[in-house]
Structures are given as structure tokens and as C-alpha cells.
Amino acid sequence: MEIAEKELTNVTETKEAVEVSGSVALLEALIAEGTDTIFGYPGGAIMPIYDALYDYNDKLKHILVRHEQGGIHAGQGYARSSGKVGVVFATSGPGATNLVTGLADAQIDSTPLVCITGQVFAHLLGTDAFQETDVINITTPVTKWNYQVTDATEIPEAIAKAFHIAKTGRPGPVLIDITKNAQIQKFAFEGYEPCNHIRSYRPRPIVRKKYIEEAAELINKAKKPFIIWGQGVLLGSAEQEFKAFVEKSGIPSAWTILGAGAIPSDHPLNVGMLGMHGNYGPNVLTNDCDVLIAIGMRFDDRVTGRLDKYAKQAQVIHLDIDPAEIDKNVKSKVPVWGDCKETLPLLTELVERKQHTEWLATFRDYERQEVEAVIEAEINPQSGEMTMGEVINQLNQLTNGDAIIVTDVGQHQMVACRYAKFNNTRSNITSGGLGTMGFALPAAIGAKFGAQDKTVVAVIGDGGFQMTIQELGTIMQSGIDVKILILNNHFLGMVRQWQELFNERRYSFVDIQSPNFVTVASGYGIPGRSISDRSDLPGALKEMLETKGSFLLEVSVTKENNVFPMVPQGCSVSEIRLR
């Protein structure tokens, strides 16, 4: 295909119509939106776009993944670490359907993505053409918005809308399906115009002062107020505003796993993690507080446990940007619709500066009990096989809490979220809502591209690692520096834990065999080491972190360890078990 590169310089500045193909218009639009990295995989129906991309190598870095699912998880990791929109390319048919898991993950975890899929020629739509699939309808439930382009002239506006929708309001994934003819077709491109308004779309609810005042009044009267925060604080880039609110009001604050890091782990008012495997105090005291202030979180069932016994005594203030979340699971006394970057300062202004010393001490008291019953044995075991907790604890000491920790799904995820130290925002990247095994390795690759100055450690179980193990090839080819820490308990551990606790130890298909991970990695040119002896742990972690480039460290941990505390399914948060 002819691409007259000279014509393209300053396309966006001059505003003079230039004859370009749909593919070139797409790439120009991406550049105008600030895209620097694309995760993708070529194929028949997206070939014209890849052909155009050949000439954009200096402006757009394309990372060739090994599977489209890996591509979209990498896009998610990139978006989560950088705060920018992740961009993913895939071809039609199987390429597009392989994106579905990642779209569902991004949808439930509110991750901004723009996915571009190739599609068969427009005149072949509906004819069961080769590699044709109804991508728009398949992805409708798992995208914030999607759109099919059949004519090149639609491309600039479709991409502009895609970015606007993906990153504003409650962020989410957007998919643009572009038929092959539209990619090839030439048209008069008049420059790129970003979109900042769609008439039927109101991403920012109007903040009602009345509710801010009501909320402040409740907070000021409260004897035992409790803040629970989620990813909304991160997505709204409202970490500073949040910190100011917490510090002025002096209220103990706990986080959902996606909210981790908004204030540092060791902040005096950070009392820990919520949810099924969260900390003891935050769970028990949810049912003891008098005012519950939920900020940018959605009362997921893994956080609330049994809903009809959740915080019934409390008056709930719910700050959220998505009106559909208000009163969805937990009825609020005061709904504060809005972007928390906007609402939190208004609230901070009205709340009294306080210290809830005694109330905070209650949390610390529960913490002491948890340390004695669970934490000490988990992070400082004196004998026996290694535990996941001690690996994470040792890692903390080497990274000082400044690394980005990307986790997969299962026991190691809960242990890493519980024990990893987070000094910084956007440093806990995990599949929260969907619980997608196989997320960590590709997401870690993306996270590193999104935050190149950070150390990125992918903490993965032996099961999840084998789900997207092919992305070692992406690491090899891109040369990206990702530290892979496999916590191998030789089991699908979380399911095994449930089978032990609730199915009379009937270990049904959880006994998973693994290849020699170090050998596999070395096949990809990635150095590695496998350890099972406690005395090797500090040295091996050090070696992993100090090795230039990627490194795989496999740690054999005790096989049948359980993650505690635990709120068993169907139980109230105050029925949390320590063992």
C-alpha cells in the first residue's frame, strides 16, 4: 500500500485535508490521543492497519504478544500503572474473541482501554466469511461502549469518542471494530479533533452541595466513623484529596484490594484491607461503626459478605461517580454522586479536625490479635516449609514498598495483597472483580511499559502462570524487565482451601503438575532460579531484583497452607474466622 509519509507531517496542525487511508487516520488519531505503546497481534482482517504501522515505528511502539488475551491484559497493566488509556490491536474472528476475557476484566475493574479489532470487508458482514464473528454483539455486555466502522470517514470521530468514553466518568473498555475496506479506503482527512462531549453521556454528575453538607454533618456527629475506600480514589487521581480528608477527619480507613496504595500501607490511619481475606479489625468493626463512609467502591460481595448482616447499624455515606452504584448493594443514607476529586475537598472543608484515638485503638487491638493468631506465623515462620507470607515479607524489605506488585488470582493474590507494602498509588495491580487467572504475567509486562522507572514484580501461582505462560515470549522479544515470582504450592491452592474447609478435603482436580519453570524460562532466554530452602530466600530475592532484565524465581512453599482470616461465604463480615 502506498503511504506518502511526507504528506502526513503536521496533519493535525495544518488542518488541511490530506488524502489518507483509514489505517493511517487511525494511527494519527492514536498519536494525537497520546498513545505511545500498542499491544497487539496481527492477522488477515487487520493487515492494512499493520501495514500502515510499519511506517510509524518511531512514534508508536508495538509490542507483539503471544496471544490476544495476553495483549489485552498487558493493555490493562499499562493502563493501571500509567493512568493512561491502554491500546490493543487484534484481528477479526478468533483474535477478537480472545479479547473477551480481558474486556470483561477491564469492564468490572473499570480499566480504560481502547481495543481495535479488524473485521471482514463490509460487504461480507453476515455472510459467515472467513474469520468473521459478530464482535460487536459478543462484546456488548463487556464493554462500556463499542462501535463498528464500515467507512474510513468515520474513523477519526469513532476513535475520538472511544478515548473520551474510555477515560471519563467511570472508566472502562471500548472496542472499535473496523472493516477491512474502511482500513484501506482513502479519504480526505481533515485532522484530528478530540472529543470532549457526547450529548447523551454525562460522565460527571453534578455535585449537590446539600448532600455534601448532610454527609459532613453525619461525620461530625459520629462517634465511630469508618472510611472504606476503593479504586475510585485512584481512578479519579484523588489520592491527595483523599489523604487530606482522612487526615483532617482522623477517621480509621480500610481499603478494597483495588484501592490499595492510595495512602501508604504504614499511614497511621490506614487500618488495613477489607473483604473475605482482609484484616480482622476492618471486617469486624464494619459491623460496629456508626457512620460508614464508602469512597469510590462498589460493595462487591467479596467485601460485604452476607449483605443482610452488613453494617446494618451504620448510616452509610456513599461517594461514587457512577449513579448506578448508589444503593445497588448497600442502601445509603447520604448519596454523594460525583468525582471524588471534586467531592472530597468539599467534604474536607466541612468536616471538623478530629482524632478518634479510642476508636482507632480498637482497630489496633484487633490487629494485635490478628498478628498473634495469623500474621506472625505467616510472615515469620521459624520452622517447616516456606510460607507465601514470608516471601512477600522478605520482598518488602528489599523493595521498601516501592515496587509495583502485579498479582494473579488465588491464594498468592490474597497473601500478596495482605502483606505487600505499598508506598505509592497504582502499585497494586490485580484482577479484582473478574478474578482472571493468567492475568499477572501479561499485566506485569504492560505495567512495566506504563511505568518504566519502577520495579515490577509479578507474583503468580503455579496454576495461573501456566494459563498465560506463552507471554514469556513477549518478554523475550521485547526485552522488558519483569521480575517473575512464582509461589508454587503444587496445588490450585484457593480451590483446595475451600475443598478442605467446606468439601471434607475431597481434593477434586486441584493437584496440578507443573513443568520445570526455570527450564521453561531458560528456553526463552530468561534467567531463573528455583528454591525450597528458607536460607536461600533473601539471596534469591536479591538476585532476582538485582539481575538486569527479567528473572524468574520459583519458591516452593508449603502445600496445604490456608489463607486466614476468612469470611466464609454466606457469613457476615463480623463472623470472620482467624483459623
Added chain:
Amino acid sequence: MNHPHIEKAPGKQEYNITVYTENQIGLLNRIAIIFTRRKINIDSLNTSPSEIESIHRFNIVITETEDVVRKLARQIEKQVEVLKVYYNSNEDVIWQELALYKVPTDIIADKVSVERLLRENGARAVVIRKDYTVFETTGHREETDNLIKVLQPFGLIEFVRSARVAIIKDSDGFNRKLREFEQAEPGEDVIENEYLNLREKVFTV
């Protein structure tokens, strides 16, 4: 299918959900899956252009509790191309369904006092041909059902009923608001796949 173990929850009643949307391909599906995902049956669905060009109006009827309907309405309103959602109980709306009935003309003319039938059922004859006659009536479900019962003995050939359309009783100035809105921000044209008919005239690679 009979599910004796599923009892009709208390507080369930018919709700009329009114949705104003952009005219966009795929939006019907986006709205429909909000119900199907939760295994909620749509009793009636009407979609048509509103009085304002480029704005469409959906009328959806479901039988649910108000709590569920409110959550559904918020999920619908969350869709990018949805302008506004209202939900109302039957008491809050004026609603009608339209029904057409096709009957053999010879029997109906011979055996029925057509004039009385039309009067009693608020119906009118739309088409009268030698071989068949089509009656039309509008009303609530019971009224359109009733005319089926009346016509059934006389060889009813075909029957069809439209979805429900409903006007909200206390909707002051919707029309004005919509018009102002459309004037301030005109809607966009829908781009359809114009290549489908061209087939081989379109270049392929």
C-alpha cells in the same frame, strides 16, 4: 415452564419504563441484555422514533418490584447513548395496545351484528374485502383479549397485538425539553452498512 418453587415475590407489579435514546445500531441489544442478564422477562417492548428526529423512545413493560426496576433504570441510563430513563407504575401512565383481527367476511356478515360488535368493543373495520375483513381496536390487554373471545367462534383467521405504548401522566413539557435539547445539540446521522448491496462491485483483497 412451570416453576412451582419460584413464587411471585411480594411487591411485584407492572412497571412502564420509558427510555429516550440516540438512534444507534446495537442500542436495542445493549438495553435488552440489561434485562436478560438478570433473567428478567420483558413483557412488552416498543421502540420507535420520538417526536424529535434522531431521538428514539422505548417503552418497556416488566413485572418486578420497584427496587429492582429502579436499579434497572439506572443501569439503562448508564449506557452512553441513553438520554433519559423514567419508570412508572400503571397508575402513573395512560397506556394502550393496538390489536388487529382478521375474520372471514362471509361468516361475520352473515352471523354477527357487526355494528353492535364494533360499538361494544370500541373497534373499527380497517379493511373490508370479499374474502376477509380486518378489525382494529385499541385498549388495555383485557379489552383486546375480549374481542378475541368474541371473534373466535366466527373463524378468526389471524390476530396480532402491538406492544404497549404509554404516556406518562405528569410529564410536563417533555416535548419542549426534547426540542430545546435537539436544537442545542443536533443528533448525528446513523451510518449504516451501505456496502451490503454492492457485493462484488466492492474491491476485495
